[in-house]
Amino acid sequence: MISAAPDPSSLAAARKLARPGPWSETGSNDSLVWGKCQGSGKTPYQVSVDVAAPAYRCSCPSRKFPCKHALALLLMWAREEMADGGAETAAFAAEWASQRADRALTKERRQSEQPADPAAQAKRLADRLSVMDAGIADFARWLTDLVRTGLAAAHNQPYSWWDGVAGRLVDAQLPGLAEQVRSMGSDVHARADWADHLLFRTGRWWAISKAWGKREELTTEELADLRVTLGWPTPSADVQGTEALPGPWLVLGAHRGDDGRLQQQRTWLRGPDGTVVVVLDFAAQGEALATPQLAGAVLDVALARYPGTAPRRAMFIRSITPRGLADNLGEGCSIAAVLETEAAAVALSPWRERHPALFAGVRVCPGTPGSLQDGAGHSLPLLDAPLDSLLALTGGHPVDVFGELEDGRVRPLSVVVNGTVLTP
Amino acid sequence: MTWVADLRSAALIGTGRHPVPAPVPGLGFRPPGDVSPEELLLDQAALADVITRAARRPGTAEAGGIADPAPADDAPQATGEAARLLDLLLSQPPVGQELRTRLVIDWLQFAARAGLCVPHRSLPAVLAMAEARPAVAAQLFPATGVRGRWLLDIGDRASVTVSGTATTRAAQKATDAATEFERLRHSDPAAARDRLREDWDGFSARERAAHLGVLATNLSLDDEELLEPALDEKAKIVRDAAAALLDRLPTSARAQRMAARLAPLLRVKGLLRKQFDIDLPPDPDPSAVRDGIAPAPRTGEPDRLGRLDAIVRGAPLDVWTAISGRNPAATLAMLDREPRVVDAIFTAAALRSDADWARALLDLRADARLLGCLPAAEQEPALLRHINGGTLQPMALAALLREVPRPWGLPLGNAVLELLAAKDGGYLAEMVSGFLPLALPPAAAEHCHHLLQRSDDDAGRRRVFRDVVQYQSFRQSLTEAFQ
Structure with missing residues (x-):
């Protein structure tokens, strides 16, 4: 509930409002919470929250979303402090809920009715492919120019130069590639090892452009991975019906990030047969991300996987029922073994940059940036880790750690201390 | 040069001006026959990328670079409501900065009393x-437990290995030594005195003066053996520092010498012996100069009144009562035409924490320094007398209230609340807002609650009352959580 707040000040305002005084006609049922809040205006604000979705609605003019009234209502609901206004759903809340249901229904209908014209669809696909082909050819030319004039010359280019290249890639419907080029514009100035980083990355881009040219020869999985790297997503509607992998799914760890324009939430899960998948959620700045799942929670839910090599992206296809908390994350491995697994994964899918890793019996060591060390005397540097918190929780004792391996460093997402899975 | 290094220099300079290296035969990579140098380089860069990523080896841990794990906790971690309240204080404080600090300190004290420690997570x-607030740092143990001590230790180690150049380290060492000396003086005054005596010859004048200043803590007559010879020092700052400390020792030899200088200047006059007649001191002899009385300046008139001040400050206060034959209060009454002398007596009494004189002087005027000289039990009644007298300015009253030991008794608490609630109490409320919530006894919170219910246009004053209520209610929650 607290993480739903757009900023700390909204939360503070909500805490002040979360008392019965200004509220009337409050009530709740399985999915809805509603109430009227007397604000500064004459008529009270009508507030409704769908706790299942989550979705919020309030008649107040605040531009914060969700606004303080919705947050306060949730606070009171969570504390079970609501003066129950009867089991009958308030008219305005019921109206909003039915509007939402209608909208969802029309959207679904529109989607399911649409693929009526296969010819038009094929034409759209051909158009897109030719735009992408041209974009890739242009990009390959840029790469050859880059190495002819030398990377040192590129190092002296202003950020706008990289941004221009990224812009052309976006126009060619290659947003994934564009994002890589754009971040290289800052990496070449920020990183000490920029020369190697740029050289290897140039090689990878070259390989991507070559692979796109030979896409007919790729397997379905390889092509799917390549599509993700280029930024051509598989629509979730195409995934929805394909499969329903039953649970229970164990939440290994989750990460919330923010690149300044988009918020991303990654949730790593492991199924009963050991399959590891990642659920991705996105939200624009200022919007609410999907409810985060607690590391160590066991979820009763079915999943459908996107195409690609393992570990695959997945989506929840039913509502989530938490079933309890696990007291460990399972069998981990040594640092050497984790790196071997990574090597195998790179051979299988050279475009993937982030690999899940479960370490067994590693100690968190202080330093800048700090590291993990295992019993064999091996160490691995940490990546944007809350070191103080990790040290406080583990006390320097060997623990199991789940994290994301990225560029030879590990971002720890959860640790197991004394039979409890904790998020540092 | 390795293949990758070759590749890197070719790429940096550009294939236009640098030949592309041949692929290493062992890699099994055979470029197609007729490719441009650019493509040859890009092909190899792609290969180098995959090889680097697929061939990562773990680093080896530095031997000895790793701290020993934390020993087992000797107290259980706080759980449930207590842990939740601490988390709330740290992440979403419902009160202002100052109160939040105070409540964290309260939490630590409650935990220590209950035999619990701070949850590792917090x-x-x-x-x-604690790093930014010494008051919190003072309460860290035992509440942060074994784990907290361990974290502090490894934090120290990390900062030592990271910290910069030699000069900053030398400066750091000097400040460390100074704090260490202060701590020693606090815990073992005699040991600190011995240490200073040993180090004395090695110190510069400035260092000697600074270290003498530290002796002000726990000053006793035993320190005289160090202070008396310091009056012969060449540097004036050292002599002044020693004289200032000896001013606080009314039984020292210097005080006796000052008494011998003061007594001849005083005469009781008037038929009813109601007035002191005070002469100005003569030009100082060498012994008086040594005791810190200003010699005649090379040009201009000497500051004779200044000399009198120095003598009054240095002499025991008994000289006055001995000559008047009356108690301090009656003696002060005989000085009502000599405000400057009273000022000097005032300073002397405050420096020496002389309770008898402080009592008498407080009747003349309320002063925070004197209030501190009284035994704790007498401070509140003395202050209440002044409050009821109604002569105190808000500024002076706030300074006095700040010095009274906390928590206050109910009578003082209610009296202050009455003052704040009065029509023109807003200004005083502003002045005491920082410490009022901490000083009021829990029993006065109810009164405060009533005041808050009252309609009041003064937003500042309302905030002060609200702070009190919030602080007390949070503290109440803490009490319940730790039961």
Whole structure:
């Protein structure tokens, strides 16, 4: 509930409002919470929250979303402090809920009715492919120019130069590639090892452009991975019906990030047969991300996987029922073994940059940036880790750690201390 | 040069001006026959990328670079409501900065009393808070437990290995030594005195003066053996520092010499012996100069009144009562035409924490320094007398209230609240807002609640009352959580 707040000040305002005084006609049922809040205006604000979705609605003019009234209502609901206004759903809340249901229904209908014209669809696909082909050819030319004039010359280019290249890639419907080029514009100035980083990355881009040219020869999985790297997503509607992998799914760890324009939430899960998948959620700045799942929670839910090599992206296809908390994350491995697994994964899918890793019996060591060390005397540097918190929780004792391996460093997402899975 | 290094220099300079290296035969990579140098380089860069990523080896841990794990906790971590309240204080404080600090301190004290320690998860935030606030740092143990001590230790080690150049380290060493000396003086005054005597010859004049200043803590007559010879020092700052300390020792030899200088200047006059007649001191002899009385300046008139001040400050206050034959209060009454002398007596009494004189002087005027000289039990009644007298300015009253030991008794608490609630109490409320919530006894919170219910246009004053109520209610929650 607290993480739903757009900023700390909204939360503070909500805490002040979360008392019965200004509220009337409050009530709740399985999915809805509603109430009227007397604000500064004459008529009270009508507030409704769908706790299942989550979705919020309030008649107040605040531009914060969700606004303080919705947050306060949730606070009171969570504390079970609501003066129950009867089991009958308030008219305005019921109206909003039915509007939402209608909208969802029309959207679904529109989607399911649409693929009526296969010819038009094929034409759209051909158009897109030719735009992408041209974009890739242009990009390959840029790469050859880059190495002819030398990377040192590129190092002296202003950020706008990289941004221009990224812009052309976006126009060619290659947003994934564009994002890589754009971040290289800052990496070449920020990183000490920029020369190697740029050289290897140039090689990878070259390989991507070559692979796109030979896409007919790729397997379905390889092509799917390549599509993700280029930024051509598989629509979730195409995934929805394909499969329903039953649970229970164990939440290994989750990460919330923010690149300044988009918020991303990654949730790593492991199924009963050991399959590891990642659920991705996105939200624009200022919007609410999907409810985060607690590391160590066991979820009763079915999943459908996107195409690609393992570990695959997945989506929840039913509502989530938490079933309890696990007291460990399972069998981990040594640092050497984790790196071997990574090597195998790179051979299988050279475009993937982030690999899940479960370490067994590693100690968190202080330093800048700090590291993990295992019993064999091996160490691995940490990546944007809350070191103080990790040290406080583990006390320097060997623990199991789940994290994301990225560029030879590990971002720890959860640790197991004394039979409890904790998020540092 | 390795293949990758070759590749890197070719790429940096550009294939236009640098030949592309041949692929290493062992890699099994055979470029197609007729490719441009650019493509040959890009092909190899792609290969180098995959090879680097697929061939990562773990680093080896430095031997000895790793701290020993934390020993087992000797107290259970706080759980449930207590842990939740601490988390709330640290991450979403419902009160202002100052109160929040105070409540964290309260939490630590409650935990220590209950034999519990800070949950490991909250340790980083508590330790970070202690870094900026000495009051929190003083309460860290035992509440942060074994784990907290361990975290502090490895933090020290990390900062030592990271910290910079030699000069900053030397400066750091000097400040460390100074704090260490202060701490020693606090815990073992005699040991600190011995240490200073040993180090004396090696110190510069400035260092000698600074170290003498530290002796002000726990000053006793035993320190005279160090202070008396310091009056012969060449540097004036050292002599002044020694004289200032000896002013606080009314039984020292210097005080006796000052008494011998003061007594001849005083005469009781008037038929009813109601007035002191005070002469100005003569030009100082060498012994008086040594005791810190200003010699005649090379040009201009000597500051004779200044000399009198120095003598009054240095002499025991008994000289006055001995000559008047009356108690301090009656003696002061005989000085009502000599405000400057009273000022000097005032300073002397405050420096020596002389309770008898402080009592008498407080009747003349309320002063925070004197209030501190009284035994704790007498401070509140003395202050209440002044409040009821109604002569105190808000500024002076706030300074006095700040000095009274906390928590206050109910009579003082209610009296202050009455003053704040009065029509023109807003200004005083502003002045005491920082410490009022901490000083009021819990029993006065009810009164405060009533005041808050009252309609009041003064937003500042309302905030002060609200702070009190919030602080007390949070403290109440803490009490319940730790039961």
